Amino acid sequence: xxxxxxxxxxxxxxxxxxxxxxxxxxxxxxxxxxxxxxxxxxxxxxxxxxxxxxxxxxxxxxxxxxxxxxxxxxxxxxxxxxxxxxxxxxxxxxxxxxxxxxxxxxxxxxxxxxxxxxxxxxxxxxxxxxxxxxxxxxxxxxxxxxxxxxxxxxxxxxxxxxxxxxxxxxxxxxxxxxxxxxxxxxxxxxxxxxxxxxxxxxxxxxxxxx
Numbered sequence: 494x495x496x497x498x499x500x501x502x503x504x505x506x507x508x509x510x511x512x513x514x515x516x517x518x519x520x521x522x523x524x525x526x527x528x529x530x531x532x533x534x535x536x537x538x539x540x541x542x543x544x545x546x547x548x549x550x551x552x553x554x555x556x557x558x559x560x561x562x563x564x565x566x567x568x569x570x571x572x573x574x575x576x577x578x579x580x581x582x583x584x585x586x587x588x589x590x591x592x593x594x595x596x597x598x599x600x601x602x603x604x605x606x607x608x609x610x611x612x613x614x615x616x617x618x619x620x621x622x623x624x625x626x627x628x629x630x631x632x633x634x635x636x637x638x639x640x641x642x643x644x645x646x647x648x649x650x651x652x653x654x655x656x657x658x659x660x661x662x663x664x665x666x667x668x669x670x671x672x673x674x675x676x677x678x679x680x681x682x683x684x685x686x687x688x689x690x691x692x693x694x695x696x697x698x699x700x701x702x703x
Contacts, residue, residue, distance in 0.1 A: 498572060602621065617667065618665070
């Protein structure tokens, strides 16, 4: 990411009061690169929502991208997707992503065909994809609707946040490309007993639309 277009990029690292050397390493990077901002939560929140909301508040750019510690960015692809977002005036962009487990590298969430309009884009994303955080979203969209990650959730926050965005995005765009590689070190199942109200609302919204 620190390539020829680094002046167009703002990197915000939020440390959730880690017990390792994350914060000191991040501060060393900040000292070397003018476009890196390092923040720290006041306590360990136990989830991704509070650190991401802190990053959203601090961001000054037009578009936002969220990454976890086990994610890798393919910079050239990210720039291609950002340029497409600007050129096509999209407020939300999603592609597919690569999942790496050991030596195995697989495509995930790739749509079988390109959607042609807003309705089909949202429907296909909900039908064919998991609700992961490998997306690009316009910050002004979040500000207009006062949308943030639910800090009461420690798992499933990506699902609620993504579905909330899809309910309000006017110009969602799917691009047949990826910018994220997810390094999956462990495989573990998640079981949810309750459904978040936003998920229910999104299901009703999409069902009524088509």
